[in-house]
Amino acid sequence: MLAVIGGSGIYDIDGLEEAQWQSVDTPWGAPSDQILTGRLHGVAMAFLPRHGRGHVHSPTDVPYRANIDALKRLGATHVLSISACGSFRDEMAPGHFVMVDQYIDRTVSRESSFFGTGCVAHVSMAHPICMGLSRAAGDAARQAGVTVHEGGTYLVMEGPQFSTLAESRMYREVWGCDVIGMTNMPEAKLAREAELHYATIAMVTDYDSWHPDHGDVDVASIVAVLQGNAAHARDTVANLARIFGGAGCPTGCETALDFAIMTAPGKRDPVLLGKLDAVAGRVLG
């Protein structure tokens, strides 16, 4: 099953057959909203609006663990995130899509793992994106007529305030980041722990605050770009469903937990193990 997590400005996808909004309970609480399931070009799909319909959850308060658990519980194997982002590069202009392949995580106030005391696990995040899914999503976007940039480092800030000018310059000039947003971490870490194939389309909405020829970022201009992009996002998802069967995985996402769990079997906490049923059932039995 192919799941899509829609970011700011994307609260629905259309064209699904047998469409149905479903409530899903998880051991990590309620997801951001009900999840829309159905079929698109014969592919089983799930859609979750990251901030909830009506944009209820702030980036800090998105229930990231419940969202990833709920998608896996429903049968998702692949998760495509569609996110608004600011750009640190002249050539990555508003309206363009960036196929992110790296992150720098500056979040400080979020639950970022399913594991913990009683079942400790360390998965690799060296290559956080499923390159099979990312390439397929990039192809789908190009087929929709979008300018696509392959590869880019996404700085994940805590927010909800936008960056200061000094931060914006540091992320761009010193840290070499390409785009900035507030939501892809811990989402990508949790997807990796849940052995899901995860990729992001970062839809450029602004130049943050560093660009001498553009004003400081504000929500009104972001929303205007997002509205202009809505058809591109919709067509990209439809194209991806059409070509989805071809997405192989050179990244090893589905075996991420093979050697990750450190806690001895006799020392594992049964309560935590119970909560890990969907996420880690493959290795915990």
Ligand SMILES: CSC[C@H]1O[C@H](OP(=O)(O)O)[C@H](O)[C@@H]1O
């Ligand atoms: C409305 S601008 C700031 C907001 O938009 C992005 O969210 P998402 O990644 O869910 O599209 C950004 O990360 C901020 O949360």
Ligand SMILES: Nc1ncnc2[nH]cnc12
């Ligand atoms: N400039 C920016 N900073 C953080 N998140 C964003 N989302 C869209 N534009 C952004």
